[in-house]
Amino acid sequence: MERYQADLEHEQLVVRRGERSGVYAIVAVHSTALGPALGGCRLWRYDDARAAVRDALRLARGMTHKSAVAGLPLGGGKGVLMLRQGEALSPARRRAALEDFGDTVEWLDGAYVTAEDVGTASRDMEVIARRTRHVSGRARRHGGSGDPSPSTALGVETSILAACERAFGSASLRGRSVAVIGLGHVGMRVARMLARRGATLLANDLDVTKRPAALALGARWVSAEEALRAPVDVVCPCALGGVLDDESVPALQAPVVAGAANNQLASDAVAQLLVDRGVLWVPDFVANAGGIVNIAVELEPGGYDPARARMRVRAIGDTVRAVLDAAEANATTPLAAAMELADARLADAGHPA
Numbered sequence: 001m002e003r004y005q006a007d008l009e010h011e012q013l014v015v016r017r018g019e020r021s022g023v024y025a026i027v028a029v030h031s032t033a034l035g036p037a038l039g040g041c042r043l044w045r046y047d048d049a050r051a052a053v054r055d056a057l058r059l060a061r062g063m064t065h066k067s068a069v070a071g072l073p074l075g076g077g078k079g080v081l082m083l084r085q086g087e088a089l090s091p092a093r094r095r096a097a098l099e100d101f102g103d104t105v106e107w108l109d110g111a112y113v114t115a116e117d118v119g120t121a122s123r124d125m126e127v128i129a130r131r132t133r134h135v136s137g138r139a140r141r142h143g144g145s146g147d148p149s150p151s152t153a154l155g156v157e158t159s160i161l162a163a164c165e166r167a168f169g170s171a172s173l174r175g176r177s178v179a180v181i182g183l184g185h186v187g188m189r190v191a192r193m194l195a196r197r198g199a200t201l202l203a204n205d206l207d208v209t210k211r212p213a214a215l216a217l218g219a220r221w222v223s224a225e226e227a228l229r230a231p232v233d234v235v236c237p238c239a240l241g242g243v244l245d246d247e248s249v250p251a252l253q254a255p256v257v258a259g260a261a262n263n264q265l266a267s268d269a270v271a272q273l274l275v276d277r278g279v280l281w282v283p284d285f286v287a288n289a290g291g292i293v294n295i296a297v298e299l300e301p302g303g304y305d306p307a308r309a310r311m312r313v314r315a316i317g318d319t320v321r322a323v324l325d326a327a328e329a330n331a332t333t334p335l336a337a338a339m340e341l342a343d344a345r346l347a348d349a350g351h352p353a
């Protein structure tokens with residue numbers, strides 16, 4: 001479902017054809033009011049340029065709010081390397097496209113800082129880094145913060161604990177049950193952490209090769225539909241977006257939903273459906289901010305430090321509590337409360353409303 005009208009409220013939109021590769025690079029800088037606009041570089045196939053530009057604009061705006069609500073000194077941006085449907089890049093042209101992207105990032109002179117995203121990986125950041133300093137998420141041996149997934153998983157675990165404390169009066173997971181949907185880089189780690197805390201697990205992934213590892217954690221393997229409808233304490237979506245909609249929410253039995261998946265709501269209106277159903281939903285961009293919180297530590301004086309990063313990621317629990325408090329106090333949804341918190345921080349920093 002289309003959730004974003006491509007209204008321009010951005011500071012910059014740059015579209016450049018790569019000199020080496022011919023691949024178009026698009027960078028949207030939504031806001032630098034709170035700091036440099038950080039957001040990943042997505043290498044993806046699109047039907048047309050309009051779809052690619054819209055993706056960059058929408059994702060950049062999302063990054064502004066995600067960083068603002070997490071209290072980070074970062075703005076929001078996003079990069080796209082646009083391929084046409086069916087187009088494949090040879091390794092040499094792919095490298096050339098990444099270097100071209102690096103030139104575009106450098107041209108923006110620090111207004112935008114890139115990172116890995118769908119279609120790019122940490123080693124691609126090394127290629128981009130040949131052309132610009134404004135790259136984050138490089139390998140640890142190059143002074144970067146490395147793979148963001150462990151931090152994202154820690155942030156999700158922290159969010160689940162904060163939400164359970166609110167819903168059940170205790171953050172203990174002993175005797176609690178959680179359905180984890182999607183056992184990828186983040187979901188499998190979350191499942192492991194929850195199992196260690198004594199939770200009973202239900203698990204699902206489209207990819208059945210994940211099943212043995214799930215069973216090894218003591219999880220019961222179920223279908224995706226069963227995971228969403230199960231009488232568990234928590235549903236933890238860690239696969240793709242759009243899982244919460246007009247059909248799935250009325251069937252939910254879990255009092256808490258918190259997970260890593262981006263864009264969990266099929267539309268913003270679903271946030272109210274969840275409240276009406278008595279479900280405590282932690283907004284996805286609050287729960288899954290661990291990766292960006294970890295990256296932000298790279299930009300702190302003294303550079304990246306894993307212990308400091310873990311401390312900052314655990315502070316996501318405070319954000320969850322602040323959002324849930326505000327939602328309760330103002331009789332609004334956690335989505336609206338999180339957006340208001342982000343907007344207030346942006347307004348204080350001078351971002352036009």
Ligand SMILES: NC(=O)c1ccc[n+]([C@@H]2O[C@H](COP(=O)([O-])OP(=O)(O)OC[C@H]3O[C@@H](n4cnc5c(N)ncnc54)[C@H](O)[C@@H]3O)[C@@H](O)[C@H]2O)c1
Pocket residue numbers: 148149150152181182183184185186187204205206207210224238239240241260261262288289291
């Ligand atoms: N990796 C991070 O640091 C990070 C940060 C923020 C948000 N996220 C979001 O969290 C989610 C998971 O990220 P990831 O890095 O673990 O991705 P991943 O690709 O490693 O894992 C996703 C898993 O979900 C499974 N899956 C896909 N569709 C499914 C479906 N319909 N039903 C069940 N399983 C399905 C895949 O088989 C895969 O195992 C994504 O939405 C991502 O955008 C990730």
